Amino acid sequence: TQLLEQSPQFLSIQEGENLTVYCNSSSVFSSLQWYRQEPGEGPVLLVTVVTGGEVKKLKRLTFQFGDARKDSSLHITAAQPGDTGLYLCAGPSNNAGNMLTFGGGTRLMVKP
């Protein structure tokens, strides 16, 4: 079974701080996706990384896919209260017909 483990589970920081959250697996993934889920809403796709070593930027968010395609990170620069939410990584699972398997998520709170 291809599992995705995210760390930390919870993170509470002050506005303006930088942070990095991680998504790790012992298995190789053909791609990884990152979602953000705000309270009371469904997850929203932020980015898909496909190539090992790939770096993608979305404003203050930087996503990196590990060279071996077993891990990914999300770095947020100068966090804002609007970044508060649950960050989920997901990847297609060979064991489940390529359905996405989701990590447990990192719950981020950014305090003003």
Next chain:
Amino acid sequence: DAGITQSPRYKITETGRQVTLMCHQTWSHSYMFWYRQDLGHGLRLIYYSAAADITDKGEVPDGYVVSRSKTENFPLTLESATRSQTSVYFCASSRAPHYGYTFGSGTRLTVV
């Protein structure tokens, strides 16, 4: 409006009752999914559908029934609700199982 809509947003039902959660998408996506989200368990796949009249079990299908007579609709039925089915249910759609998923806003179901 284009997108994916779920109804109802909130539902309280009694143990043993049958309840149906509705999901409608306007993207004409082939794939549709039902997830439940619980603290400590993350997002777990209940059922998915690759096309009209094609459905298959996910990780936690027991106690649930789905149908997909039309591409745009994918209702989820709890045949005899139990307290353990209290959860937030998300419907999602995608062009392919490993592509990015578009999620609905969820249905918060409470079984008393």
